[in-house]
Each structure stands twice: as C-alpha cells, then as structure tokens.
Amino acid sequence: MFSLLLIVIYLAFISLGLPDSLLGSAWPIMNVELDVPMSYAGIVTMIIAGSTIISSLLSDRLTSKIGTGRLTCLSVLTTAVALWGFSISRSFLAICLWAIPYGLGAGAVDAALNNYIALHYASRHMNWLHSFWGVGASISPYVMSYFLIRNNNWHKGYQAIAIVQFILTAILFISLPLWKPKETSQAGTTKKKHSQPQKISQTLRLKGLPYALVALFAYCALEQTTGLWATSYLVQTRYIDSTTAAKFASLFFLGITAGRFISGFISERLGDRRLIRMGILTFFLGVFMIILPTSYTLFPLVGLVIVGLGSAPVYPALMHASPDNFGVENSQAAIGVQMASAYIGTTFMPPLFGLIATKISINLFPIYLVLLAVVMIYTTEKLNLATKFGKKSHTLYSSSLSEQQTLTINEKEADAHEKKD
Incomplete structure (x- = not known):
C-alpha cells in the first residue's frame, strides 16, 4: 500500500x-x-x-x-x-x-x-x-x-x-x-493543535517564516532568470554561437533534474540544512566559472551546468524542512505561503533583469545571480537560527530518519522524545 x-x-x-x-x-x-x-x-x-x-x-x-x-x-x-x-x-x-x-x-x-x-x-x-x-x-x-x-x-x-x-x-x-x-x-496528530485552517496573517507570524519566504523568492528568481537569460548572456557577452549556447542553457535544467536525483542518495546522510549549504556553494562555483576571464568557451558552458547542479537541492530541501521548522500543525499553511512567495519571485524577477539588461548591460547577469545567491545563503542561515530553539511546542519530522520514523517532542518537556513508526 x-x-x-x-x-x-x-x-x-x-x-x-x-x-x-x-x-x-x-x-x-x-x-x-x-x-x-x-x-x-x-x-x-x-x-x-x-x-x-x-x-x-x-x-x-x-x-x-x-x-x-x-x-x-x-x-x-x-x-x-x-x-x-x-x-x-x-x-x-x-x-x-x-x-x-x-x-x-x-x-x-x-x-x-x-x-x-x-x-x-x-x-x-x-x-x-x-x-x-x-x-x-x-x-x-x-x-x-x-x-x-x-x-x-x-x-x-x-x-x-x-x-x-x-x-x-x-x-x-x-x-x-x-x-x-x-x-x-x-x-x-494535528487535531489538538488547530482544528481550523490558519489565517494568512497568523501563518506569517510563525518564527522564522519570513526568512523562508525570502529564500524561496530568491531561489525561484535565480532559477527562472538563469533559464530565461543565460543564452542571451553567453551569446552577447562570451561570443558563443547561439546554437551551442541554447544547448547548454537547456542543460541547466537537465543539471537541476540530475542534481535532484543525485541529492536523493545523499540527503539522508547530510540532512536538509547541509544539503542547502552544499547546493549554494556549488552554485557559487558555477558562477565563478561563468565569469572567469578566459578565452576558453568551455568554462562558462560547464559553469552553467554546475549552476544547475548547485540549484537542484535548495527548493526540495526547504520544502521538506517545513514541518521541522514550523511544526506539523503549521506545515501546510507554511508551505502554501512559501510557494506563493516562490511564484512571485518566478513572475517578477526575470523581467526585472530584462529591464536591467536593456537599460544598463546584460554583462550584469552573473552579478545578478550572485546577489540572489547571497540573499539565499543569508536567509537560510537566519532561518536555521530562528527555528533551532523554537521546536518545543510542535511535532518534528526528522529529515535524517528513515521513512515513517518521526521524532516527537513533548509539549511540556522539549527534551523528552521517542521514536515511533
């Protein structure tokens, strides 16, 4: 079953x-x-x-x-x-x-x-x-x-x-x-916690949630901006022919797909938070290869694929950590609000870079991505700190446990917990 x-x-x-x-x-x-x-x-x-x-x-x-x-x-x-x-x-x-x-x-x-x-x-x-x-x-x-x-x-x-x-x-x-x-x-499990759906204003008061909203906003902005503008950057700035640039731009999404498949094998050992850190650091390596001042076109092309690999685990890990960060009783409302923030980033940030490319220069493409990645690393680390000591009143589903294992924390005594199937 x-x-x-x-x-x-x-x-x-x-x-x-x-x-x-x-x-x-x-x-x-x-x-x-x-x-x-x-x-x-x-x-x-x-x-x-x-x-x-x-x-x-x-x-x-x-x-x-x-x-x-x-x-x-x-x-x-x-x-x-x-x-x-x-x-x-x-x-x-x-x-x-x-x-x-x-x-x-x-x-x-x-x-x-x-x-x-x-x-x-x-x-x-x-x-x-x-x-x-x-x-x-x-x-x-x-x-x-x-x-x-x-x-x-x-x-x-x-x-x-x-x-x-x-x-x-x-x-x-x-x-x-x-x-x-x-x-x-x-x-x-959640009946005693809240029998009625939460209001959005109530959900937004969850400790650490604003950091998660900004992190997902930045991630989806980064992903969609890369997918939309990478080919134009490679053609206009690195003078790579359009056919080759388009192929490698599509490999960015293949990198995300492959990266998430690979992440599935290591996520249990690393946990969501380490997986996010590793992904963002890998992303920075990819951007460094894109902007590296060299005549070898292979560097920016491979860098674009590495950007995809680095981006891969961030979104799934943030989603999976939601019950851990905000409590089982709040997770559905929290995930709904987080996804709304992610869609806003997807909708508005790529056109914003299009305006920047038109009015200033498309050469700012890597800098734009780096700024979004800096926002991601800052907000995810602040989220970790904000939720680290705020878990006394809700049930935690541990990302490091195997399927169907949960870690339940007593509401009165945060240190008294037991495993259950």
Whole structure:
C-alpha cells in the first residue's frame, strides 16, 4: 500500500511538470494564429502565476476540508480541463480565461503534495519527486514539437497533454483509498493543535517564516532568470554561437533534474540544512566559472551546468524542512505561503533583469545571480537560527530518519522524545 501510493505520487509530480513548458514551445505558432504580439505570452504567464499564487495561499483551507488525495485529484482534473480549453481556443481572450483554472489547479496540488511528502516520506523522495517534475517538463516540448512538425497544429499538442492529464486523474481517483490511512493519522496528530485552517496573517507570524519566504523568492528568481537569460548572456557577452549556447542553457535544467536525483542518495546522510549549504556553494562555483576571464568557451558552458547542479537541492530541501521548522500543525499553511512567495519571485524577477539588461548591460547577469545567491545563503542561515530553539511546542519530522520514523517532542518537556513508526 505504501509503495503503491508513492508510485501514484510520482505520477502526480510528472503531471505537475507536463503543462509547464507547453506555452513556451507552442507560442511562436500560437501568437501568429491568434494575431497577437509575441510579448503577449507574458500576459498569459502572469495570469497563470497570479492564479497559482491564490490557490497556494488557499491550500491549507482546501486540504483541511477535502484532504490531500481528493485535492490532488481535483487539481489535476482542473488542469486537464484547462489544457483542453487551450486546445479548443481560437482567440487570445479565451486563452486568458482558460489560464485561470490552469493556474488554480497547479498551485493547490503543488502545495498539498509538497506538504504531504514532507510529513510522510524521507528527504530523498522529496528530491526524486522534484526530479520527476523535471521529467514531465522535459517531455511536453517533445510532444508539442511532434504535432508542430507534422501539421503545424498546436491545438493537437495541448489535446495530447490534456488526455494524459485526464488519464492521470482517473488513476488518482482510483487511488483515493490509499491516502486515507495517512491523512487520518495526520489529522489525529494535528487535531489538538488547530482544528481550523490558519489565517494568512497568523501563518506569517510563525518564527522564522519570513526568512523562508525570502529564500524561496530568491531561489525561484535565480532559477527562472538563469533559464530565461543565460543564452542571451553567453551569446552577447562570451561570443558563443547561439546554437551551442541554447544547448547548454537547456542543460541547466537537465543539471537541476540530475542534481535532484543525485541529492536523493545523499540527503539522508547530510540532512536538509547541509544539503542547502552544499547546493549554494556549488552554485557559487558555477558562477565563478561563468565569469572567469578566459578565452576558453568551455568554462562558462560547464559553469552553467554546475549552476544547475548547485540549484537542484535548495527548493526540495526547504520544502521538506517545513514541518521541522514550523511544526506539523503549521506545515501546510507554511508551505502554501512559501510557494506563493516562490511564484512571485518566478513572475517578477526575470523581467526585472530584462529591464536591467536593456537599460544598463546584460554583462550584469552573473552579478545578478550572485546577489540572489547571497540573499539565499543569508536567509537560510537566519532561518536555521530562528527555528533551532523554537521546536518545543510542535511535532518534528526528522529529515535524517528513515521513512515513517518521526521524532516527537513533548509539549511540556522539549527534551523528552521517542521514536515511533
């Protein structure tokens, strides 16, 4: 039962990644057919991001009412319907309207699943599951390109991914009984803590949470800025041909996917906090290779891949540490708010660098990344200090323990604890 549910969750993470790269792959054809400027893709992504932020903030309330399993099933169904809506759209306005349920479905399931994994599974699964998100994000462009090459039909590409999402919805629906034992156990653990969903203002008062919000904001800003602007920097500043630069820019995301897979094997031994430190230090090494003043183009190209490897463990580790940092009873609300902050960074910081590149110079690209990394290392270390001595009143799920092992701290005596399966 345990292993079967884990397989279902892995499929759910693939479904999370499937839609994320469709718009970028199809937009050069879509904007011509819809008769809108190329820049209008930004409007669609902003609507999706805004809807995702809203549903992330509501994830605690939704999970409390219907449970993680049902919310996951409903969210994937909502995304499938939205993708089908994209496929039948013949106007830009219709695309914008379907972007709303698209974002709402993505945010709710992302926050709910991250919390569920943080509570019930070992740290390695958080890394591997986010690696599987990368698998989904890598598959969909190939699906879209298949239909674009055959008949220049982006509608069929969206339909194909929508059908896959409908199939995954059916699998999730059948698997609903598998979720109940753990959800019942979780509800029993947290019932005395808070029987009602938390208000956002209440969640924001959690000790150390502001540092986590800024850290995730900076991380997602860094990841998306690198993905969007790395090719332009390599071409314009390091004079690397566009084809080679584009290939290595794509390897940045492959580096993230591979890095999360590798992190899964060492996360149990290192723990979330050391994994974050190691990732950020590796990132700095990658940036150093990018800016190294040498005529050898291999250095900046390899540096970009190392940046991806270093970035890989930061997001999963911060998610997995949430019950440890903020308490089981607060983790769903905390993760929802953290993900909203992450999406804000994804939405606004890459365009900000675009403005800097246009008005000043694209040569500032590595400096921009370093500044974001400095913010990450500062806020994650402050988070560690803030939460180190604040664990007397909540249950801790230790990232260093094996699956199903938890460390329970008595509310009255912080030092009295026992292991339980």
